[in-house]
Amino acid sequence: MTASTGNVTALREAGPATSTSLSRTAARPVLSARCLGKSFGGFYAVKNVDLDVEHARVHALIGPNGAGKTTVFNLLTKFLQPTSGEITLLGETITKTDPAKVARMGLVRSFQISATFPHLTVLENVKVALQRPNGLATQFWRSLSALDRLDARAVELLERVGLADARHALAADLSYGRKRALEIATTLALDPKVLLLDEPMAGMGHEDVHTIAALIADVAKDRAV
Incomplete structure (x- = not known):
C-alpha cells in the first residue's frame, strides 16, 4: 500500500x-x-x-x-x-x-471517537448492527427463530472480540479499550470485505493496545484491514 x-x-x-x-x-x-x-x-x-x-x-x-x-x-x-x-x-x-x-x-469504517449506543447493553449494540444484514431492519414483527439466530450471532461476535462476559453490561460502563472492541464487533456485524479503523488505539493504555492489536490481527484473517 x-x-x-x-x-x-x-x-x-x-x-x-x-x-x-x-x-x-x-x-x-x-x-x-x-x-x-x-x-x-x-x-x-x-x-x-x-x-x-x-x-x-x-x-x-x-x-x-x-x-x-x-x-x-x-x-x-x-x-x-x-x-x-x-x-x-x-x-x-x-x-x-x-x-x-x-x-x-462491504467497505465499513470506524471513527476516531468510539461510536456506540451508551445506554444499550453490549449485546444490544451488536444486535442493532446485525439487523440490516440479517434482513430485520424494516420488519415490525419477527419470528422467535429469527430473534434466536440474531442473539446467537451477536454472542458469537462478542466472543470473537473478547466481550462475551460483558454482554449484559451497558456500553457506557465499559473501559475505553473495551468500547473500541465493541465498536469492532458492531462493524464485523456488517460482514465487511474491507474494514477501516480510524486511530483504533489512540488514548489506550499498554494492556488495551496489546489486546486490540491482537484483535485486529485476528479480524484481518478473512478481510482487509
Missing part, C-alpha cells in the same frame, strides 16, 4: 495477517485509489494519493495530526466527495457512489 500526500505515508506490514491461498502477484487489490485528492476552497487537504489494499492483510496510514489521514478515510468511504482521482472497490469504481451503497458493498 503506497500513498503520497506530502504529510501522509501509507505502509503495509511485511507479511500477511495469516496464510492465504491468494497469490501476492495474482491477487487484485480489494480497494484501490489513484491520484486521489480533496481541496477545500483551493487548499488541498490531501493530494495525489495512490494506494492498494489487499485481502487478509493489515495496513496502516501514518502521519502527524492534521496530515489528512481521516480525510483519506472520508474520501474512501465517500463521506467526502473527491476533488480528483478514482476509487475502486472489489473491481468496481465507487468514486461517485453514495456512502450507504459503499457500506453495503
Whole structure:
C-alpha cells in the first residue's frame, strides 16, 4: 500500500495477517485509489494519493495530526466527495457512489471517537448492527427463530472480540479499550470485505493496545484491514 500526500505515508506490514491461498502477484487489490485528492476552497487537504489494499492483510496510514489521514478515510468511504482521482472497490469504481451503497458493498469504517449506543447493553449494540444484514431492519414483527439466530450471532461476535462476559453490561460502563472492541464487533456485524479503523488505539493504555492489536490481527484473517 503506497500513498503520497506530502504529510501522509501509507505502509503495509511485511507479511500477511495469516496464510492465504491468494497469490501476492495474482491477487487484485480489494480497494484501490489513484491520484486521489480533496481541496477545500483551493487548499488541498490531501493530494495525489495512490494506494492498494489487499485481502487478509493489515495496513496502516501514518502521519502527524492534521496530515489528512481521516480525510483519506472520508474520501474512501465517500463521506467526502473527491476533488480528483478514482476509487475502486472489489473491481468496481465507487468514486461517485453514495456512502450507504459503499457500506453495503462491504467497505465499513470506524471513527476516531468510539461510536456506540451508551445506554444499550453490549449485546444490544451488536444486535442493532446485525439487523440490516440479517434482513430485520424494516420488519415490525419477527419470528422467535429469527430473534434466536440474531442473539446467537451477536454472542458469537462478542466472543470473537473478547466481550462475551460483558454482554449484559451497558456500553457506557465499559473501559475505553473495551468500547473500541465493541465498536469492532458492531462493524464485523456488517460482514465487511474491507474494514477501516480510524486511530483504533489512540488514548489506550499498554494492556488495551496489546489486546486490540491482537484483535485486529485476528479480524484481518478473512478481510482487509
